[in-house]
Amino acid sequence: MALQRNIRQNGWMGVVERLVVDVVLLNVATVGALFLRMDFRSAAWSLVYTRSFLGLLENLVFVAVSVLLQTPFALWSYSSLRDVERVAIVVVATKVLTFPLLIGMRADVSWSRGAFVASAVLCFLFMTGVRSTREARTAKS
DSSP, X not given: OHHHHHHHXXXXXXXXXXXXXXXXXXXXXXXXXXXXXXXXXXXXXXGOGGGSHHHHHHHHHHHHHHHHTTTTTSOTTSOOHHHHHHHHHHHHHHHHHHHHHHHXXXXXXXXXXXXXXXXXXXXXXXXXXXXXXXXXHHHHO
């Protein structure tokens, strides 16, 4: 039983699971930041660019930078300051690389600059929050 848990936690399936969780958190942060920016109005759905080509591109950039910095390979049962630093670099690099594309395609895709910046902050908080919650849960057991 413990061996299966270790294989699942440290194997490729665990890496893929952690990467999927991070991508979901990125998209939740984008939508959440937009609703915060628009005072929770439902009319803000037209500004959610995650459903467009740029949203897909942002997710791909996020995955590439995450794999490059090896954030999904880190164990979530132990988080260090280095892991938090890597998460910050991944979020900032994703937003910096996506920003020129959003500027260049602003005629095709409507988006909010305030929500874009807020989504970076929320994404960082969500990703570090999940890691610290996971660490706290495994420390208790």
